[in-house]
Amino acid sequence: MRAIDAGILICTECHELNRQEEGSDEQVCTRCGALVHPRRPNSLMRTWALLLTSAILYIPANLLPIMTISSLGKGDPSTIMSGVIVLVQHGMFPIAAVVFVASILVPTFKLVGIALLLFSVQRRQPLSARQRIIMYRFIEFIGRWSMLDIFVIAILVAIVNFGRIASVEANLGAVAFASVVILTMLAAVTFDPRLIWDNTESDDDHE
Amino acid sequence: MPDPVDTSKVSELPLDALVACHECDLLMRKPQLGLGEKAQCPRCGYELYAHRHNVVERSLALVIAALLLYIPANFLPIMKLNLLGRSSEDTVWSGVLGLYHTGMSGIAVVVFLCSMGIPLLKLACQLAVLLSIRWDIGRSYGLLLYRIYHHLRDWGMLEVYLMGVLVAIVKLADLAELSLGLGLACFVGLLLTQVLLEVIMSPHQVWQALSGEDEHAGH
Numbered sequence: 001m002r003a004i005d006a007g008i009l010i011c012t013e014c015h016e017l018n019r020q021e022e023g024s025d026e027q028v029c030t031r032c033g034a035l036v037h038p039r040r041p042n043s044l045m046r047t048w049a050l051l052l053t054s055a056i057l058y059i060p061a062n063l064l065p066i067m068t069i070s071s072l073g074k075g076d077p078s079t080i081m082s083g084v085i086v087l088v089q090h091g092m093f094p095i096a097a098v099v100f101v102a103s104i105l106v107p108t109f110k111l112v113g114i115a116l117l118l119f120s121v122q123r124r125q126p127l128s129a130r131q132r133i134i135m136y137r138f139i140e141f142i143g144r145w146s147m148l149d150i151f152v153i154a155i156l157v158a159i160v161n162f163g164r165i166a167s168v169e170a171n172l173g174a175v176a177f178a179s180v181v182i183l184t185m186l187a188a189v190t191f192d193p194r195l196i197w198d199n200t201e202s203d204d205d206h207e
Numbered sequence: 208m209p210d211p212v213d214t215s216k217v218s219e220l221p222l223d224a225l226v227a228c229h230e231c232d233l234l235m236r237k238p239q240l241g242l243g244e245k246a247q248c249p250r251c252g253y254e255l256y257a258h259r260h261n262v263v264e265r266s267l268a269l270v271i272a273a274l275l276l277y278i279p280a281n282f283l284p285i286m287k288l289n290l291l292g293r294s295s296e297d298t299v300w301s302g303v304l305g306l307y308h309t310g311m312s313g314i315a316v317v318v319f320l321c322s323m324g325i326p327l328l329k330l331a332c333q334l335a336v337l338l339s340i341r342w343d344i345g346r347s348y349g350l351l352l353y354r355i356y357h358h359l360r361d362w363g364m365l366e367v368y369l370m371g372v373l374v375a376i377v378k379l380a381d382l383a384e385l386s387l388g389l390g391l392a393c394f395v396g397l398l399l400t401q402v403l404l405e406v407i408m409s410p411h412q413v414w415q416a417l418s419g420e421d422e423h424a425g426h
Contacts, residue, residue, distance in 0.1 A: 003227035010227045012229070013357055014410075015227075015411070016418075147364055149371075154303065154315075155371055155375040157306055158302040158304070159296070159379070170309060174314050194232040197231040
């Protein structure tokens with residue numbers, strides 16, 4: 001049985017149970033004072049909006065250079081992908097794999113994964129609740145790791161600072177990329193995981 | 208594992224005999240936990256709550272340790288680079304400044320928040336919450352601060368930053384002479400303390416202590 005069916009609301013912040021009050025729109029948690037809702041309001045619409053914005057920004061994030069490495073007056077702008085290729089050419093495979101996963105695979109997987117989650121919750125298909133919850137937890141866990149490239153740029157800008165001999169400068173692609181990461185993280189936060197289980201009462205309720 | 212309740216009478220049970228899963232909304236009878244045990248949702252596997260001993264004392268010790276490490280971790284050099292007889296140093300803070308001075312102030316703010324600002328705010332919230340439980344003062348502010356802490360949680364990214372340091376080290380290692388600094392050790396220490404703190408400071412017990420439901424959490 002779901003808590004919502006018993007007229008009980010769970011606080012999203014402190015997880016305290018609250019009895020649903022009749023006819024009140026804005027009920028606050030008896031313990032921590034946060035607003036409690038049966039389900040997060042407009043969860044799907046908000047998640048869609050954030051997802052679409054990040055999908056649009058995803059294009060400049062991958063096409064524009066994220067940083068320029070200049071040495072002896074010669075500038076060499078690099079995009080996310082070209083950074084990975086340079087690492088492979090230098091034979092640094094493990095670190096190339098880490099960067100590839102964090103900056104290319106994970107953002108792509110998150111965009112596709114959140115879209116799939118939203119589709120399957122709205123259409124009640126094609127994933128089982130268990131697959132959806134694994135996907136949700138994975139997206140929630142992995143999201144932060146895409147900030148890796150941004151931190152690498154920050155470190156390189158600070159340390160490779162030898163004037164005309166060698167220097168590193170951040171470019172607009174980095175702004176777009178950081179926005180994609182932040183927006184997809186926000187999308188994962190606004191998505192209410194309880195929706196995953198709402199259409200699946202018979203699915204795997206009892207194990 | 209807790210029992211899912213199916214009888215229609217469940218809505219008449221008192222609320223403190225029940226627990227609902229935060230992630231899938233399954234309603235269950237609340238299990239009694241011994242020290243060191245934890246309860247998981249039988250449907251989706253989410254950890255409902257854990258019961259640990261001396262939560263407040265152990266967490267306080269860790270918060271203070273983390274705060275002591277915070278300044279050296281962020282302001283001592285993480286690494287030094289030598290190129291053609293010139294050398295430069297990198298700290299977490301100089302990374303933020305470097306981005307700011309090259310006109311990327313947006314990114315500088317993001318990096319500052321994720322690697323310095325939010326981790327410090329999280330520690331400050333945790334310290335205030337623990338002290339409010341320990342000294343039994345300002346519980347309502349404690350509740351508010353602990354709510355803020357939960358909203359900040361995902362946005363402190365020390366472990367990702369450490370991975371960034373590793374990537375930078377590998378990228379620079381064969382270009383120039385590189386040496387690691389004391390700041391890196393402090394940063395790793397700060398990260399480890401914070402991870403341990405997340406494990407030990409079990410939210411369920413802190414919420415209960417803050418609302419005065421659990422008399423024993425502070426002792």
